[in-house]
Each structure stands twice: as C-alpha cells, then as structure tokens.
Amino acid sequence: MVEFEKGDFLTFLLEAKRHTYAALGDAASVRPVLPGxxxxxxxxxxWLYRDIYFGMAFFVGQEVVSWQAQPVWSMAYAGGVIEELGGQAEKVGTIYAFLxxxxxxxxxxxxxxxxxxxxEQDWRYINRVEGNLEVFQGEEEITAAGTVLYRLRYCGGFLR
Known part of the structure; x- marks a missing residue:
C-alpha cells in the first residue's frame, strides 16, 4: 500500500467534497470517462478525488481518492428522492439544493x-453513520415538515 499521512488525506477529502458537488452540483462535472x-x-x-455517478432523481455512484495515482480510499452510494417526486424536476432541484x-x-x-x-426552516438533514474512515456505512435522509423526501445509503473505507 502507498504510504501517506492520514491527516493530509482528511484535509484533502474535506476540501474535495466542499469544492465539487456540494459547491457546484452537476455543473462541476468534467468530461466523464463512462458514457451517461x-x-x-x-x-x-x-492527491486526486474522483466522483462518478449515474442518474438524477435516483442515482448510484462512487468516490475514489488516489494518492500518487494509486487508489487508497473509496465510498459507494445510492439513493435519491422518493419515487413520487422523481418526475417533478423543480421539487427535485429544490431538494438537491438543500442537500x-x-x-x-x-x-x-x-x-x-x-x-x-x-x-434550515422546516427542512432537516439527518446523517447516521457507523465506523470511521477505515471502514464505514451510513445513511442520510432529508425531510420537510416531517415528510421524508430523500434517502441515500453509503459505505466504504481505506483500500487494502
């Protein structure tokens, strides 16, 4: 396994997450390797952080962090808005802006x-996770006025 400082990894991961989807949403996309x-x-x-995903209202993806061109950490995820909202682009956009x-x-x-x-007002984001950077799993949920609008599950850890 390639050696690196875990503190450097964590600093990089937080920076990458704040500057990609969280900051720009789908507009952060570069030319994808995988069609669609x-x-x-x-x-x-x-360091390189790469997040590749498919879908919109329901989506599946994977984040990979590489150090010196070697993958060292990954997280897979799947989820999205509840099925009843899948075709309502404006509602989906509002939910993902909150996300x-x-x-x-x-x-x-x-x-x-x-x-x-x-x-934020009557919107609520909840994230439940077990584990640590080594190996983890979790799920997040968004509600508005107590109604569940979105769910996602994720898991991952350091690669060995």
Missing amino acids: SRQLEWRDRA RRALRQVSAELPFRGPACWE
Missing part, C-alpha cells in the same frame, strides 16, 4: 457526507 455518467474531480499535488448546502457542512468528525443533523 457525471464525473467530478478535485486535485491537489499528488448541497448540508454537504458543505462536512467536518473532520463526519467526513463521509454532511453533519449528523442540519436544519
């Missing part, structure tokens, strides 16, 4: 997605 996907990237010296604001709150304590809980 969106691909977000962030680079800093020997991006929540994801910008990512912290060293919970570096996977957003914070444990984040609220």
Whole structure:
C-alpha cells in the first residue's frame, strides 16, 4: 500500500467534497470517462478525488481518492428522492439544493457526507453513520415538515 499521512488525506477529502458537488452540483462535472455518467474531480499535488455517478432523481455512484495515482480510499452510494417526486424536476432541484448546502457542512468528525443533523426552516438533514474512515456505512435522509423526501445509503473505507 502507498504510504501517506492520514491527516493530509482528511484535509484533502474535506476540501474535495466542499469544492465539487456540494459547491457546484452537476455543473462541476468534467468530461466523464463512462458514457451517461457525471464525473467530478478535485486535485491537489499528488492527491486526486474522483466522483462518478449515474442518474438524477435516483442515482448510484462512487468516490475514489488516489494518492500518487494509486487508489487508497473509496465510498459507494445510492439513493435519491422518493419515487413520487422523481418526475417533478423543480421539487427535485429544490431538494438537491438543500442537500448541497448540508454537504458543505462536512467536518473532520463526519467526513463521509454532511453533519449528523442540519436544519434550515422546516427542512432537516439527518446523517447516521457507523465506523470511521477505515471502514464505514451510513445513511442520510432529508425531510420537510416531517415528510421524508430523500434517502441515500453509503459505505466504504481505506483500500487494502
């Protein structure tokens, strides 16, 4: 395995997450390697963060962090808005705008997605996770006025 400082990794991961989807949404996409996907990237010296996903209302994706061109950490995820909202582009856009604001709150304590809980008016983001950067799994949920609008599950860790 390629050696790197875990503190450097964490600093880079937080920076990458704040500057890609959380900041720009789908507009952050570079030319994707896989047809039909969106691909977000962030680079800093020997580090590369790549997030590739398919879909919109329901989506599936994977984040990979590489150090010196070697993949060292990954997270897979799947989820989206509840099925009843899938065809309502304006509602989906509003939900994902709220999600991006929540994801910008990512912290060293919970570096996977957003914070444990984040609220804005009657909107609420909840993130439940088990584990740590080594190996983890979790799920996030968005509600408005107590109604569930969005769910996502994720898992990952350091590659060995």
